[in-house]
Amino acid sequence: MQHIALFFNVFACVMLTLAFPLPSSSTIHEDELVDIEKRIDHVGRGTWFRPGLGNCGKWNNASDLIVAIGKRLYDRNKGSNCDQYMEIINTANGKKAYGLTRDSCHSCSDDDIDMSPALFKKLAPLEQGVIRVSWHFKNRSWRP
Structure with a gap:
């Protein structure tokens, strides 16, 4: 009788383990892991700056809503x-705004950001x- 009870306990544990779905490799995307x-x-x-060719390798101008993060954080x-x-x-x-990271800022700490004029203006006057x-x-x- 003890063997039957032990068998059913082991069987129940195995079934409970199998009942939890595991993600397949087709459902996990690399960028989701970062999220x-x-x-x-x-x-x-x-602060604000006049953008050009950023450290991310893309060109931007003053009307783009972009951000430069601290160089140490970037690196x-x-x-x-x-x-x-x-x-x-x-x-x-x-005031709240959204900016796209496109550059690094040498004079910024990890907590500081440098924004394009268009982005800065959404938060405060350039002056x-x-x-x-x-x-x-x-x-x-x-x-x-």
Whole structure:
């Protein structure tokens, strides 16, 4: 009788294990793995610059909504944030905007960002020059 009870307990455990679906390789995409990373909120200095050929290898102009992240952050991530959107909030007035990462900024810390004039204007007047911002990267597949 004990052998039958043991058999049924083992059988039940095996069946429960098999009942949980495992993702197949066809349902997991490489960019989804990046999206699982914990969102990191940065708070730092926001400035503006005149874009051109960015460190991501693409040309942009003053009317594009682009961002340059700190050079050390860019290098540490090996440029993997290129073409990734971020959400940016002016902490003084609560205005929110979205920018596409296209460059690195040598004078920026990991928490600072440099924005194109068009993007900066969505948060504050250009004359202000420097603002305090809170920002984080969006999921790689996110688009505004």
